[in-house]
Amino acid sequence: MSTVRDWAAPNPITENRSGLIGKPVDRYEGRLKVTGTAPYAFEVETPSTPLYGHIVSATIPRGRIAAIDVSQAASAAGVVLAWSHLDVPVQAQRGAKLNPRSQRGSNPALGSDRVEHYGQSVAFILADTPENARAAESRIRITYEASDADLDFGSFIDSAGPAPGEEDARIGDFEAGYSASEVTVDATWFSPLQNHAQMEPCATTAWWEGDKVVVHTSIQMVKGGQHALAETLGIPSDRVHLLTRYIGGGFGGKGQSYDDLTLAALAARESGRPVRVAYTRRQMFQATIHRPAVQMRVRLGADKTGRLNAMALEAVTHCARNAPFVEHAANFARNLYAAPHRLTGHRLVRLDIPHAGAMRAPGEAPGMLSLECAMDELADRLGMDPIALRIRNEPEVDPDNAKPFSVRQLVRCMQEGAQQFGWDRRNPTPGAVRDGRWYVGMGMATAIRGNFLLPAKAGLRLTGDGLATLTQGMTDIGTGTYTILAQITGETLGLPLDQVRVELGDSNMPPAPGSGGQFGAATAGSAAFETGMVMRRRLAELAAGDPRSPLYGEDPMLMDFANGNIVLGNRSESLAALASRAGPDGVYVEGSISPAADARDWSQHTYGAQFAEVGVDSVTGEVRLRRMFGVFAAGRILNAKLAKSQITGGMIWGVGAALTESNAVDPRYGSFLHQDLGGYLAPVHADIVNLDAVLLDEADDKANPMGIKGVGELGICGSGAAIANAVYNACGVRLRDYPLTPDKVLAALEAKGL
Amino acid sequence: MKPFAFERARNVDHALSLAAAAPGARFLAGGTNLLDLMKLEIEQPDTLIDVGRLPLADISETAGGGLRIGALATNSVVASDPRIRSRYPVLARAILSGASVQLRNKASMGGNLMQRTRCSYFMDPAMPCNKRLPGSGCSAMGGLSQATALFGASEFCAAVSASDMSVALAVLDAEVETVRADGSVRRRPVETLHRLPGDAPQVDTDLAPDELILAVELPPPPSGGQVWRKVRARASYIGALASVAVAGDRVALGAVAARPWRARATEAALAGGAAPSEAAEAELASASGEVGRKSLVRRLASDAIQESRKGGRS
Known part of the structure; x- marks a missing residue:
């Protein structure tokens, strides 16, 4: 080694x-x-004319299928076959592994009569055209026996349990340190449920060559998909040939396979024909994973010079009842600022909703929306510049484990960013700058994201x-x-x-x-x-x-x-x-x-500083990004153009997190309020007028032989917090409930008599 | 999508006779809303009558000094027409604030008026919705959606109109000209083309099934400033949380009712010499719904009226 x-x-x-x-x-x-x-997965050439599958989704959040009749669908025009859990071909039990070294276990589709979330697959139709497959859905008769379902995160936050296998990370004595601090901040932020919103839906084209199945599918991890399908079908993985050449966006949502893969393979075997299956846009929201909502309480205690004495970030998040996942919103805080007394940890609520999972910098993306705004509040309370406050708390070694940093240019990111952005033109008094009916303000935040080699x-x-x-x-x-x-x-x-x-x-x-x-x-x-x-x-x-x-x-x-x-x-x-x-x-x-044998002897991260200028419409509460700039340090850069695209793309997702992106589970039905890209508001071009980033010269010789590090997720980290801080600077309202939509901003303005 | 018959109309009379012969038919123009809804099986017409090639796309001067806009003029063409831009800027701006360039290039004048609500619960066929499935209930009431009606809602439906353009047309006193299979031509104000939901929210307009929109006619523009404002979380490609159109002493509100809402109480207050904020407040006396939305509409209308008095066009 x-x-x-x-x-x-x-x-x-x-x-x-x-x-x-x-x-x-x-x-x-x-x-x-x-x-x-x-050619994307749904479009690849097939050895013969393909058939098209359509998945039918459950319309209750929890219960069982008391009766289901697919026979009318099976006899509809163009339909080749229709399956429910009663007649789908045999698959291995959920989680089963024929090969103990498989990266993923069996993930059967239509595996039982149990419904565990709204949008779960309950039937499948195979037809000669996608239109005929979808049209036959209305001929399927399903009777559900619904059970009580836990759907509303907010009503379970106080009864959240520990995250499985985790304990709070404590250093020093947080409570004592906090109560002995001269200046404190104690506030709670909320980041809502978010969806990946990839352009390309999950999709698979499958056919069999003898006892081997060829699957073209849209997935971020080749082996995981290959193993999941092999285990589901109960065959050795060398009989699954998985290809994924072009992918129209993943963002974490395609880190795993879904029922399109399984059902395409099964239907191709059953029909003897190539089969294409794609999720509908609606299924992309309801039947894949999402980022869970996170409530984050931050407590900061400092002396009058701004030196942090105590710091806590406690996150409560949710996951599906039988699919544990923790959005590690507090982890980044362990490595960011020095403070002798520290507390971070996660609590988890299990709900009867679709599976929570990894999405765009899981952990940091929502997490930094809290701590980086709390730092802004602390700076405000201290009458300090937010950058000066952060520099005062810049650690010499990793505050979590006392390891040396491989390379850490966070301070330089902030200083260079301040200079290039024109931070000195920021008026620290909120609400002091106007442009017509717009309040104008500037905000900044840092970015940190781990670096990994596998x-x-x-x-x-x-x-x-x-x-x-x-x-x-x-x-x-x-x-x-x-x-x-x-x-x-x-x-x-x-x-x-x-x-x-x-x-x-x-x-x-x-x-x-x-x-x-x-x-x-x-x-x-x-x-x-x-x-x-x-x-x-x-x-x-x-x-x-x-x-x-x-x-x-x-x-x-x-x-x-x-x-x-x-x-x-x-x-x-x-x-x-x-x-x-x-x-x-x-x-x-x-x-x-x-990985090198001693790679973990160093604290290894990528860093950045985010700067935003926003306008807040004093009449309507609309927030518009006026300009945004970031400086990042992420090792040697392989391709200046692509790295910048990754970084600025991440920053834009941060704009979405701060201002527009949000979904919610309707507590009456278990369905998501937004199920298309017209209702789930990812930023559009008109939202991003002037946004740029630079990457500092850097080489991290502890990272890998090339001294490079990841840039894919760094850009989103802290981006939204810089915007929220700019909103405060613009109009003097602190909003901690993301996204900062006009209704919330206006209510806050009115509460201030504005 | 449910299978359907497709007919292409050769001329207006042909379109009307096809419609009269097929009671479940729908006219298809740009298709930017109807086809989406058919894919989601929210609309399930037995027959589509393609009127997209009928010669109804002209924009011409009227004898009275106004403009006549053919039903098939695309939203892009209307918004970029120099006569519209100079004499009816509120209309050009309202159109440009809707949809996207690609959609506006396809969407027609008549189709824009006929677009259906974007209420989240209407758009999800699995949810109860009286507009989509009469008698199933209204899940928007007590639901998570923000965009519910402040004016004219009934116990059966609180959906709002999604058309920005119609708000500007209403403030300009535009009229819709239609023709039926029996040859009868009718004109009605854009303002009252759409029904309030009452006990039949599934019926959006008072058009008969065989009634085709031929044109929209704009009278000469009123004197005074014209202002269009649309409030939304993201800067493009999303319906309004609320909108307002002001033209002279007239005010219309958008995304607050099942139709573009002429703020008659506001107009009357203004005529009586009330300040803009008082005038805006006057309309809200009859509003139902959430305080925050009312507050937004009051502030928005008041500010737009003030801006119009400065001759503003934003």
């Missing part, structure tokens, strides 16, 4: 001699996507045409993975980008964990780099051992790679020539990355 010292040595990526690393090259698959020619592999083939093809069971969910892997491979092998191909999203390829938790680039990228290094050694040995090579007999360790050639002194030959002599398939190698 390597140690981080091994990673500190110079390598082709850190030397970056051809300049591919960091270069803002366009997306590898961009043209395919914008011309509509990138084990991963990759394959690399160099062929006689000089083309290097990287293969990896990795996914690109719209982040740019294809592109950065090409850049890494090109730079490692000294090849121009047009001689590099990247193939992803195939369970037959060397596995990588997929996209999520902003670990994708570092993990898959490091595996690609290590594989490139294996290829370099292999090619050098081939040249040294091949009498036809001009480098024959030389020391492979001294050979270099540049401009498509292998080079030693003034002698060289092209990689194409070398590969063509190696055989018709060229040269193939595999490589891998694992």
Whole structure:
């Protein structure tokens, strides 16, 4: 096992001699996507004419199906088959694992008569067209026996239980420290239930080749989907060939598979035809996961100079009764600011609603909406600048575990951001700046998000045409993975980008964990780099051992790679020539990355500072973002354009969290109020007028051999808090119930007599 | 989607005879609302009569100094017409605040008027809704939705109209011209095209099944400033929490009733010399519903009236 010292040595990526690393090259698959020619899972070519499946969803939150009759649907025009739990083919029991090493257990569809949430699959129709499949739904007769359901988070918050397997994290004596503090803040924030709102719904195209099933599906993790389907069908995973080449947004919601995958595979087996199944927009809201609502109480105690003495963040959140999940909204607070007396923890309410799960920086995204506003309140109370308050509480080592930071440029992010944004123009008195009927204000917040490296592999083939093809069971969910892997491979092998191909999203390829938790680039990228290094050694040995090579007999360790050639002194030959002599398939190698043995000896995060200027309509309470700017530090940047896209995209999601995004469970029915993109309000272009970000120069040599870190989730962290703080600065109202919609802002303005 | 017959009308008479022959038919123009609702099985017509190619897209001057806008003029064309922009800016602005460019390029004048409510519970076929399924109940009452009617709601329905454009048309005293299969042509104010829900919320307008909108006629614009304001959490592509149109001494409110709501009490108060805030308050005397919404409407109307007096056009 390597140690981080091994990673500190110079390598082709850190030397970056051809300049591919960091270069803002366009997306590898961009043209395919914008011309509509990138085949998504529902659109892939099938070996014969496909059938179309439609899933029927439950309309009660809890109970059982007392009677269900699908026969009228089965005999409808164009319908091939219709299933309920009574006639769906046999699947393994929920959670069962034939192979104990499977990443996921069985996840049967229509598995029983039990209904555990509104929107759960209760029947399935297969027809010749999607229209006929959907039209037949009205011919299914279902009688439910409803049970009492716990649906309203608010009414259970006070009786929340401990999060399973977790204890509060306590350092020092919070209560004593807090009560001895000269200046305190004690307030409670609420972040509502949110939906991922991906453009592409969950979708699968499946067909069988003998006893093997081929599934094209939209999923962030190849192995998880492959294993879940194999276990559900009760077959070994090598009989499931899962492909996921293009994904129209994941945001955490496609970290797992859903019933479209299972039912497409079952229906393809039953019908002997390829089958396509997609979730409806409504099912994307009701039948996948969501971010749960979170209530967060923050208590801060400081002395008059602003030094924090005590800090607590206690979160209460919810999950489905039988699918434990904790939105870890308090965890980030453990590593952010120094304070000797600390308390963080989570409580959980179990409800009879769809499953809660990971979404866009789970934990930090809602969590920072509380603490970063509490810091603003504390600064206000102290009469201090919010940046000065944060700098005063900048820790020298990780306050949670006393580990040294690998690299932490949080203060520099704040200072550079303040300068570029024009923070000195902020009037600290709320409500002091007007522009016509608009109150105008500025706010800031910090961003922190963990950095991770997971084990991963990759394959690399160099062929006689000089083309290097990287293969990896990795996914690109719209982040740019294809592109950065090409850049890494090109730079490692000294090849121009047009001689590099990247193939992803195939369970037959060397596995990588997929996209999520902003670990994708570092993990898959490091595996690609290590594989490139294996290829370099292999090619050098081939040249040294091949009498036809001009480098024959030389020391492979001294050979270099540049401009498509292998080079030693003034002698060289092209990689194409070398590969063509190696055989018709060229040269193939595999490589891998694992976390360093001592990686956990350092505290490792990405950081940022967010700045926002908002207008608040003094008449209506509408809040509009006027401009937003962020400075971030996230290790070496692989592609300046794509990294910025990731960061600014995250910031925009933060705008949504602060101002518009919200869903709610109707306590009478168990259904979500909003079930389409016209009602669930993700930000639109008109909301984002002037928004930009910069990334500081950084290399984190404790992170991985390339010194890179994740950027996928950092941008959302603290973004919404900066906006909420700007709203306060604009009009003097503190709103702690997100999103800050006009009704809430107006009520607060009126309460102040404005 | 339920299977349906599709007919393309060759001319107006053909459209009307098709409608008369097929009682469950619906006219299809831009399709931006009807087709969505059919996919969700909220609308389930047996027959669609495509009127989209009828020659009803002209905008022309009227003898009385107004404008006649054909029923099939697209929202984009109307909003960008120089005559509309200069003489009826409140209308151009109202249209541009609705939907998206892509939808406005498809949506027609008549179709915009005929669009159905966006009440969350109407849009979810699994929920009780008297407008969608008469007698099933109203889940918006006691529900989570914010956008319920302040004016003219009944115990059966509290849905509000989703059309921004119609609010501007109402304040401009626009009229809708229709024709029926028997050849009878009728004109009625846009303001009263839509019914209040009463005990039959499933019936949105007082148009007969075989009645086709031919045009909307605008009288000459009133003197004085015109103002359009639409309140919403996000800056585009979402219905109003409330809207207001002011033209001279006339005021109409949007997203507060099943029809564009001419604030007659406000207008009367203004005529009597009341201050804008008092005049706005006068209308709310007859309002039911949540305090916050009333407050929003009062502030919005008052501010828009003041702005119109400065000649404002925002």
